[in-house]
Amino acid sequence: MLLKNTYNEFIKIIAKPRSYIGLGVLTALILVILFAMKADGSSYISFVTASFDQTLSFNGNILNGNLIAFIILQMLIVHIPLLVALVTGDLISGEAAMGTIRMLATKPISRTKIVLSKFIAGAVYTLILTIWLAFLALVVVKWMFGTGDMIVLNSSGLVILQEADIFWRYGCSFIVAYLALLTVSSLSICLSAFAENSIGPIVSTMGIIILFTIIGSLDVTVFDSIKIFLFTTHMASWRSFFEDPISMKDIWQSISILIVHNIVLVSIAVIKFNKKDITS
Amino acid sequence: MNEPIIEVNHLSKKFGNFEAVKDVSFTVNKGDVFGFLGPNGAGKSTTIRCLLSLISPNAGSIAIFGKQLASHRSEILNNIGCIIEKPDFYRYLSAEKNLEIFARISGSDSSKKDIQEMLEFVGLDGRGKDKVKGFSHGMKQRLGIAQTLLHKPDLIILDEPTTGLDPQGIIEVRNLILRLKTEQNKTVVLSSHQLSEIEIIANRMVIINKGKSVIEGSVEALVNEQELLLQIELSDPENAIKLIEMEYPALIVKHLYGSTIEIALDKEMVPKINYLLVNKGFEIHSLEPKRKLEDFFMKIIQE
Numbered sequence: 001m002l003l004k005n006t007y008n009e010f011i012k013i014i015a016k017p018r019s020y021i022g023l024g025v026l027t028a029l030i031l032v033i034l035f036a037m038k039a040d041g042s043s044y045i046s047f048v049t050a051s052f053d054q055t056l057s058f059n060g061n062i063l064n065g066n067l068i069a070f071i072i073l074q075m076l077i078v079h080i081p082l083l084v085a086l087v088t089g090d091l092i093s094g095e096a097a098m099g100t101i102r103m104l105a106t107k108p109i110s111r112t113k114i115v116l117s118k119f120i121a122g123a124v125y126t127l128i129l130t131i132w133l134a135f136l137a138l139v140v141v142k143w144m145f146g147t148g149d150m151i152v153l154n155s156s157g158l159v160i161l162q163e164a165d166i167f168w169r170y171g172c173s174f175i176v177a178y179l180a181l182l183t184v185s186s187l188s189i190c191l192s193a194f195a196e197n198s199i200g201p202i203v204s205t206m207g208i209i210i211l212f213t214i215i216g217s218l219d220v221t222v223f224d225s226i227k228i229f230l231f232t233t234h235m236a237s238w239r240s241f242f243e244d245p246i247s248m249k250d251i252w253q254s255i256s257i258l259i260v261h262n263i264v265l266v267s268i269a270v271i272k273f274n275k276k277d278i279t280s
Numbered sequence: 281m282n283e284p285i286i287e288v289n290h291l292s293k294k295f296g297n298f299e300a301v302k303d304v305s306f307t308v309n310k311g312d313v314f315g316f317l318g319p320n321g322a323g324k325s326t327t328i329r330c331l332l333s334l335i336s337p338n339a340g341s342i343a344i345f346g347k348q349l350a351s352h353r354s355e356i357l358n359n360i361g362c363i364i365e366k367p368d369f370y371r372y373l374s375a376e377k378n379l380e381i382f383a384r385i386s387g388s389d390s391s392k393k394d395i396q397e398m399l400e401f402v403g404l405d406g407r408g409k410d411k412v413k414g415f416s417h418g419m420k421q422r423l424g425i426a427q428t429l430l431h432k433p434d435l436i437i438l439d440e441p442t443t444g445l446d447p448q449g450i451i452e453v454r455n456l457i458l459r460l461k462t463e464q465n466k467t468v469v470l471s472s473h474q475l476s477e478i479e480i481i482a483n484r485m486v487i488i489n490k491g492k493s494v495i496e497g498s499v500e501a502l503v504n505e506q507e508l509l510l511q512i513e514l515s516d517p518e519n520a521i522k523l524i525e526m527e528y529p530a531l532i533v534k535h536l537y538g539s540t541i542e543i544a545l546d547k548e549m550v551p552k553i554n555y556l557l558v559n560k561g562f563e564i565h566s567l568e569p570k571r572k573l574e575d576f577f578m579k580i581i582q583e
Contacts, residue, residue: 001385008381015372099368103427106332107385108358277295278334 002113002120009121013087022083022129029079030072030136034144037068065142066150066166070242072137077177077235081184081209082202084129088122089188089201092273096196096280111274115193119266122185130178138170152242159244173238176251179258180235184209186265187231193269196280228253231261282309284346285435285467286331291340293326300326301337304493306486308469313461315482315499316471319581323491324471325365328439331469332362344435358387361433365440367424371413375404375423378412379430388431398426402456418449425456429464436460439471450477457481479503479573487580494580502576508547509570513540515563527556539565 013019037044041063092115095101104114150161161169184205191201212232215223227233237254240247286308293301301323308314318324329335331342333353342349344356369378376395383390390398399408402422412420421441428436438457442450458481460466472478478485479499486496495502514520521533521541531549536542543553550569557564 001387004384008384011373011377011381012370015370015377017372098370099366100370102334102364103368103382104385105334106357106360106362106364107382108354108356108387109385110354275336277336278329279295 001109002117005109005113005117006120009091009117010124013121013125016087016090018090019087019125022080022086023132025083026076026080026129026133027136029076030133030140033072033075034068034141037063037071037145041068061146061148062151063145064148064150065138065145066147066161066163067152068141068145069137069170070150070152072141073133073173073177073238076133077180077238080129080133080181081235082206084122084126084181084184085188085202085205087125088185089192089205090198091118091122091189092192092269093195093201094192094198096278097198099280101278101280105278111276112270115189115266115270115273119186119189119269122189123182126181126185127178130174130181134170134174150242154239154243156243159242161242161244169241173241176241176255177238179255179262180231180237183231183235183258183261183265186262186269190265190269190272193272193276229257231258234258284308285310285312285344286314286469287341287343288327288331289341289343291327291330291337291342293323293330293335293337300491301330302491304340304488304491306493306496308467309484310467311461311465312484313457313468313470313482315478315485316469316488317473317475317478317485317577318488319473322488324473324488325439326491327488328437328469328471329364331437332360332364333357334364358431359433360435360437361428361431362437363421363424363428363439363441365443366417367420367427369412369420369423369427372411374409374411375399375415376408378423379427382427383430386431390430394430398430399423401429402426403452417444418446418452421445421449421453422456425453429460433466435467435469437469437471440473441470442472442474442477450474454481475574475577487577489581499573503573505576507544508550509575510543510545510550510553511536511540511566511568511570512543512553512557513538513565513567514557515539515565517541520557520562523556523560523562524553528553542570 045063095104105111147163149163150166152159152161187208188201188205191204195201209232212230216227216230216233234254234257237251240251284307288307289305291301291304292299304323304327316324316328326335330337331344331349333349345359347356349356370381373381376399379390379395379398383395396405396408399405402425404419404422404426407419412423415423441457442453445453454477457468457470460468470478470482482499484497485499485502487494517535517539521535524531524533524543528549531543531545533541533543545553554564554567
């Protein structure tokens with residue numbers, strides 16, 4: 001029954017126009033960034049390299065596909081949660097708003113399986129969004145700007161990565177980025193279980209992300225002890241794969257915290273939905 | 281012997297401090313078209329939602345097909361088809377796709393042919409590929425009945441199935457329900473505040489008021505407990521009233537309108553009154569005994 005309802009959820013996601021907004025907006029944003037880089041990328045990159053002009057000499061094509069893919073990922077990872085929440089925040093509350101939740105909950109499928117099938121469908125949608133991002137950032141960008149060694153400016157300084165050493169880093173970073181986006185999906189599904197309309201969970205998800213991001217960026221000791229437990233702190237963990245040496249300990253810690261978030265959020269959604277009186 | 285399909289005992293449900301259902305009990309037998317009557321806000325929908333596990337009761341028990349709903353939910357729901365208030369569908373999907381989706385999780389492997397046959401049964405043949413967002417309320421109601429029947433359940437629960445329908449739609453849905461009983465021998469629970477609907481369709485009923493079950497029994501027997509009102513259309517109604525009052529002073533006779541009079545009496549008195557009037561030369565144009573569920577319902581609700 002779980003698989004059957006998951007299949008139903010895919011049919012619904014595919015048929016909903018809003019599911020294509022994310023893919024469309026993502027494509028449009030990347031095209032804007034590519035246009036900007038094509039038109040004036042050299043001045044953008046000289047802004048980054050200016051402070052090293054006295055000590056380093058850069059030869060070859062610095063503004064290549066590998067660097068632009070990194071820039072795209074860094075810019076968009078802030079916006080993609082909204083695109084994810086737009087679809088996943090509607091999965092339970094949208095049924096309540098439409099009235100179909102009554103039909104669904106009177107079928108011989110447990111409420112736990114209803115929530116789990118929606119989580120799986122949301123996870124697959126998020127995966128498709130991530131794969132689309134990866135395709136545009138890695139395949140299309142590299143086709144347009146070529147490849148080469150990559151320079152990354154981190155808090156610890158400038159890291160230069162060999163061309164042959166880059167692809168696997170992107171592969172791993174997309175996996176971690178997916179896990180972060182999956183947490184956003186779980187959060188919006190969880191909020192969706194409490195709501196009777198789609199707007200509430202979508203806005204609340206973004207509100208929580210903004211709040212946690214602000215708490216994470218505030219340099220105040222009172223928040224130091226909780227920062228590590230906020231999932232937003234780990235949303236940028238994909239960047240760790242572009243450091244040298246890579247801190248696997250930090251990456252595993254981020255992965256663990258994101259997985260725990262997913263489990264807790266889906267569990268809350270299951271408990272809430274099981275206890276909910278459907279009166280709409 | 282009657283085989284109970286639904287047994288509700290001392291059901292109660294509170295929303296905060298508001299007690300929507302207080303100690304409701306009733307039994308639905310196999311093959312019944314069971315009317316669930318009550319004024320708006322009486323607790324009908326809450327009780328029906330409890331039967332379908334949409335709402336968890338605070339107290340009482342519900343057994344369906346001889347099994348407790350709380351412990352055999354999926355097994356029981358597998359054999360129930362229902363419409364709660366109005367059937368809502370995925371508007372962005374076609375009628376066929378909607379039926380496919382609900383059939384898939386109803387435990388039936390309905391083929392495209394089954395879906396086509398069901399659409400035909402409810403009079404929606406040729407509209408299966410159309411998106412539901414273009415359907416009228418009546419069409420959605422019929423699609424709801426198709427969704428209810430597709431997995432061939434033994435028990436059908438319909439909560440206010442004619443709400444918002446035009447007279448033609450009401451007749452269509454009513455006829456569909458009668459066909460379920462006569463052609464498919466289904467047990468139907470029908471919640472409504474349309475008394476005439478229950479009177480025509482149901483064989484047994486329960487009336488609930490202010491969250492409590494007030495009375496339960498056969499529709500016919502309950503209605504027949506009522507005093508009969510005999511309406512007679514005849515020539516010279518004023519003199520006819522005088523004659524009846526003189527011959528039978530205990531009867532209450534009133535001039536209803538035009539040439540129609542109304543007498544409250546026992547069934548045995550009908551031929552006597554008829555004989556009296558004909559014998560004294562009154563021309564009887566029509567003679568109609570009135571005994572309505574509406575009167576019974578109002579009496580029960582006002583008590």
